[in-house]
Amino acid sequence: MPKQWYNLRADMKEQPDPMINPATMQPATEEDLYPVFCKKLAHQEMDAETRYVDIPEEIQEMYKIYRPSPLCRAYNLEKALGTPAKIYYKFEGNNTSGSHKLNSAIAQAYYAKDQGLTCLTTETGAGQWGTALSEACSYFGLGLTVFMVKVSYEQKPFRKAVMQTFDANVIASPSNTTNVGRQILANDPHTGGSLGCAISEAVEKAVSTENCRYVLGSVLNQVLLHQSIIGLEAKKAMDILGEYPDVVIGCAGGGSNLGGLIAPYMQDKLTGKADPRIVAVEPASCPSFTRGKYAYDFCDTGKITPLAKMYTLGSGFIPSANHAGGLRYHGMSPILSKLYHDGYMDAVSVEQTKVFEAATFFAKHETILPAPESAHAIRAAMDEALRCKETGEEKTILFGLTGTGYFDMTAYTAFLEGKMSDYVPTDEDLQRGFDSLPQVPER
Amino acid sequence: MPKQWYNLRADMKEQPDPMINPATMQPATEEDLYPVFCKKLAHQEMDAETRYVDIPEEIQEMYKIYRPSPLCRAYNLEKALGTPAKIYYKFEGNNTSGSHKLNSAIAQAYYAKDQGLTCLTTETGAGQWGTALSEACSYFGLGLTVFMVKVSYEQKPFRKAVMQTFDANVIASPSNTTNVGRQILANDPHTGGSLGCAISEAVEKAVSTENCRYVLGSVLNQVLLHQSIIGLEAKKAMDILGEYPDVVIGCAGGGSNLGGLIAPYMQDKLTGKADPRIVAVEPASCPSFTRGKYAYDFCDTGKITPLAKMYTLGSGFIPSANHAGGLRYHGMSPILSKLYHDGYMDAVSVEQTKVFEAATFFAKHETILPAPESAHAIRAAMDEALRCKETGEEKTILFGLTGTGYFDMTAYTAFLEGKMSDYVPTDEDLQRGFDSLPQVPER
Numbered sequence: 001m002p003k004q005w006y007n008l009r010a011d012m013k014e015q016p017d018p019m020i021n022p023a024t025m026q027p028a029t030e031e032d033l034y035p036v037f038c039k040k041l042a043h044q045e046m047d048a049e050t051r052y053v054d055i056p057e058e059i060q061e062m063y064k065i066y067r068p069s070p071l072c073r074a075y076n077l078e079k080a081l082g083t084p085a086k087i088y089y090k091f092e093g094n095n096t097s098g099s100h101k102l103n104s105a106i107a108q109a110y111y112a113k114d115q116g117l118t119c120l121t122t123e124t125g126a127g128q129w130g131t132a133l134s135e136a137c138s139y140f141g142l143g144l145t146v147f148m149v150k151v152s153y154e155q156k157p158f159r160k161a162v163m164q165t166f167d168a169n170v171i172a173s174p175s176n177t178t179n180v181g182r183q184i185l186a187n188d189p190h191t192g193g194s195l196g197c198a199i200s201e202a203v204e205k206a207v208s209t210e211n212c213r214y215v216l217g218s219v220l221n222q223v224l225l226h227q228s229i230i231g232l233e234a235k236k237a238m239d240i241l242g243e244y245p246d247v248v249i250g251c252a253g254g255g256s257n258l259g260g261l262i263a264p265y266m267q268d269k270l271t272g273k274a275d276p277r278i279v280a281v282e283p284a285s286c287p288s289f290t291r292g293k294y295a296y297d298f299c300d301t302g303k304i305t306p307l308a309k310m311y312t313l314g315s316g317f318i319p320s321a322n323h324a325g326g327l328r329y330h331g332m333s334p335i336l337s338k339l340y341h342d343g344y345m346d347a348v349s350v351e352q353t354k355v356f357e358a359a360t361f362f363a364k365h366e367t368i369l370p371a372p373e374s375a376h377a378i379r380a381a382m383d384e385a386l387r388c389k390e391t392g393e394e395k396t397i398l399f400g401l402t403g404t405g406y407f408d409m410t411a412y413t414a415f416l417e418g419k420m421s422d423y424v425p426t427d428e429d430l431q432r433g434f435d436s437l438p439q440v441p442e443r
Numbered sequence: 444m445p446k447q448w449y450n451l452r453a454d455m456k457e458q459p460d461p462m463i464n465p466a467t468m469q470p471a472t473e474e475d476l477y478p479v480f481c482k483k484l485a486h487q488e489m490d491a492e493t494r495y496v497d498i499p500e501e502i503q504e505m506y507k508i509y510r511p512s513p514l515c516r517a518y519n520l521e522k523a524l525g526t527p528a529k530i531y532y533k534f535e536g537n538n539t540s541g542s543h544k545l546n547s548a549i550a551q552a553y554y555a556k557d558q559g560l561t562c563l564t565t566e567t568g569a570g571q572w573g574t575a576l577s578e579a580c581s582y583f584g585l586g587l588t589v590f591m592v593k594v595s596y597e598q599k600p601f602r603k604a605v606m607q608t609f610d611a612n613v614i615a616s617p618s619n620t621t622n623v624g625r626q627i628l629a630n631d632p633h634t635g636g637s638l639g640c641a642i643s644e645a646v647e648k649a650v651s652t653e654n655c656r657y658v659l660g661s662v663l664n665q666v667l668l669h670q671s672i673i674g675l676e677a678k679k680a681m682d683i684l685g686e687y688p689d690v691v692i693g694c695a696g697g698g699s700n701l702g703g704l705i706a707p708y709m710q711d712k713l714t715g716k717a718d719p720r721i722v723a724v725e726p727a728s729c730p731s732f733t734r735g736k737y738a739y740d741f742c743d744t745g746k747i748t749p750l751a752k753m754y755t756l757g758s759g760f761i762p763s764a765n766h767a768g769g770l771r772y773h774g775m776s777p778i779l780s781k782l783y784h785d786g787y788m789d790a791v792s793v794e795q796t797k798v799f800e801a802a803t804f805f806a807k808h809e810t811i812l813p814a815p816e817s818a819h820a821i822r823a824a825m826d827e828a829l830r831c832k833e834t835g836e837e838k839t840i841l842f843g844l845t846g847t848g849y850f851d852m853t854a855y856t857a858f859l860e861g862k863m864s865d866y867v868p869t870d871e872d873l874q875r876g877f878d879s880l881p882q883v884p885e886r
Contacts, residue, residue: 061518062810065515065519065809065810066810072508075504076508076582094537095810095811096806096810096811096812096847097810098849102810135806135807135810138807139519139807139808139810157852158601158849158850158852158853161852161855161856161859162812162849162852162855164856164859165803165806165812165855165859166806166807167807360608363539363578363608363609364578364581364582364609364610365582366508367505367508367509367538367539367540367545367578367582368508368538368539369539369605369608404539404849406541406601406605406847406849406850407601407849409600409601409604409605410601412604412605412608413604413607416604416607416608
């Protein structure tokens, strides 16, 4: 297991544009972040120079419970597809949170504890991040309030129960426990919520509570740093097997898994050592990369966070109730946005039914029931493998299997019963989101 | 990964009493079993001589998807308990079925396919066995009908959906699709069902369908043979660590996990090589070992299966709706029954609330959310570790963590909300079960 995380920014030729403090319209400083993030995490957020960051021993200890995670070759899937391609996946579902989210949850909870904080707040969409953070907080003895996107709260009562088992306080968002929640409810009492809303509520709660900070499971630079362990392990395992991927594929909501998985391969690209194709897969219902704008935007719907330059649909974009709750976010990691903008990676969007076809096909052949989020990557990996079948190319494909779908059976049932919708936003829908983009002076 | 299973019977000084054909009241022959089981499994059921059985390559291939399973040291649990004991667990939950059941499901599906059968029937309680068999049947291309105990069917809608994802036909039992089901419903239209009922229905369906056989996830000798891979792997891993358990603990419903986990350690006991303490843990609500009778009984409620000599509460005993559905069975593996009767192992029973206290405590410290069944073993392991704390003994404890509790959140919620009952059958309740025991001539 790696003892250091890798900070992709240290090898980027051009840095992502800085976060902007919306109050001053000036680049945010590390200190600007202290009311929201604990100090070491604020430092990691801003640090573009340190290439390798030591993983504290306490974090390594907890990682050891479930890491290194398995790198699997999908022999049965390859056979079922009849492809000459070799398909590998890095499986992050072997822990109770059921996903890769635990990698950053442990780190963020540890640093909060280390600073003497007593509680944290966060948001969760599909519930994977909330579960992961509940586990980590329970382990380190921190209190936790989770704002869970209302549509997920209703679709996934058992997810809520898991978080409660780990002593978390789970609140459906938007809620009437915060100003921003009350305001959003006043505008639309029947909204299913969004990650953007839930973030606003969680940040408000954190800054108005003593000894409390806010933590986030994706988008942030610090999260990509922590998640780099996925890619570092994958590369090490593939090195041992004498393999190097031609294509690396990951699903992308806020970018936590994708950024982690591709980190060492992107390093090879940035430093000219190798040139694998890197593919982000997003839902057609929430297409930040493929149909979004590269612009400064708020990370939340309530417009209380700093502004980040990223591919975004606008913080006012409320995605449809797609079953991949973890990918239902208007923005995208600023690091990945910059790399995409500069041509270092590709992006594709896929429709929900196609994703679940891939999920059930994968489950039957590989015996793992994937999370809907992960199934986006499976879809793209299968499509790549099927192209290889046509061309005869023996490509090596690596994709991230971020988690398991045990708490997504409502979605699977909808698919099995043929009741799944493939809603794709119209240009007018998108325009409404873009209209919410803030005016930021040219820099 | 071991390439052979170990057949405990080859080392038993006295064999379990033979199965009896209820039509003739004579010992059942291998051929008597052919209408119900496929031939190779009927052979394994009767074979008390072959010590090591080669695992066919096709089975090894599928095992490789998730095996060897991890042997973990519960460092954090030890620390939280403040015990000088070392606690190890063999974790079988790292596959989509969420439990050890897949080990035998793969074997049984493979042998059925190998014989040219086209479909199988089975029953499931908690749903772990049904899920495992659905996966295995889907993998080998066999049709499957699962009779799911009605109380579980209602408590666990998502379990049902997982099985359906793997193309299984899932029916709540008792159902009106079989004679025996209709009869049970006529007697008690509101019954929540039991494993015994569901077995009757599945057997009836199998023998009345062409090219179809019945398979069972526990109790049978063949199942213990397949599950021996758990113990063989555990022993190998502990050997590498230079460890040997003083105590081996497993939960016991029909005995599949317990029999598998203890197999090589029981071999040491039987051959005089070592003398670890072996402990079966059962729910106080369904106490086959601790309050049952060692007698010939039917394996099912409908009284259509052969008679087995075992610890039993009587096939007429309908257990209360305890949340550990997989332990809600009136009987017990004949092999384990014989060993228990001959003094080779101990048994304890534990109440439900205490089990869930252990489950949540374990989850918080080891970050794995255990199945309620598995939590019985956790409870006993924690109690043993706490005794060591009092005495200062540095015992090495090994227990079987059979699976995960993702589909048991209704139970966890009941526990968290303080709504869990600790029903224990009265002597009168048990007597009603014993009254259903068949009259079998003394042999």
